[in-house]
Amino acid sequence: MSEPRNPLSLDEQVCFALSVASRTVIGCYRDVLEPLGLTHPQYLVMLALWESDGLTLRGLSDVLRLEPATVSPLVKRLEAAGLVRRDRRPDDDRAFSLTVTPEGRALRERALDVPTTMLERFDMDVAELEQVNRRLRELIERADHAQERTTA
Numbered sequence: 134m135s136e137p138r139n140p141l142s143l144d145e146q147v148c149f150a151l152s153v154a155s156r157t158v159i160g161c162y163r164d165v166l167e168p169l170g171l172t173h174p175q176y177l178v179m180l181a182l183w184e185s186d187g188l189t190l191r192g193l194s195d196v197l198r199l200e201p202a203t204v205s206p207l208v209k210r211l212e213a214a215g216l217v218r219r220d221r222r223p224d225d226d227r228a229f230s231l232t233v234t235p236e237g238r239a240l241r242e243r244a245l246d247v248p249t250t251m252l253e254r255f256d257m258d259v260a261e262l263e264q265v266n267r268r269l270r271e272l273i274e275r276a277d278h279a280q281e282r283t284t285a
Contacts, residue, residue: 147272159173162251165254169240169243170240174207175210175211176247177197178193178197178208178211179211179216179217179233179237179240179241179244181193181196181197182217182231182233182237183233183237183238186231186232187230189228189229189230190205190208190229190231191228208231211237215236215237216233217232217233217234218234
């Protein structure tokens with residue numbers, strides 16, 4: 134006979150599983166990103182800018198789903214490292230376009246090995262990773278809808 138399910142058990146909480154998974158996965162990136170001179174949050178900023186160069190700070194914050202006050206210091210550190218440049222937008226002198234510098238574009242070439250390295254570390258193939266990503270995106274979408282319903 135199996136024991137009755139305990140709905141308040143840590144192992145039953147999706148928030149706990151996601152929290153542990155997040156910390157553990159990000160920790161696995163640490164020594165892979167270190168030779169690139171990036172922290173994990175900086176890596177996410179660079180990924181977003183490699184995909185959509187010229188974003189504003191607000192646009193970058195929206196893409197990363199972080200507050201501008203969280204993203205701004207990351208951008209400043211990347212700017213100090215010579216990977217990103219902030220230029221005033223001609224249509225709005227209060228906003229800046231974030232542009233990847235030539236050094237930042239060169240770093241992208243070095244970063245191309247990161248996804249493959251992580252797949253090897255996690256002992257996963259591309260199909261498995263795509264399945265995990267798809268399910269996580271579905272969960273994020275459902276959580277977004279749940280938040281919308283509770284704040285409406």
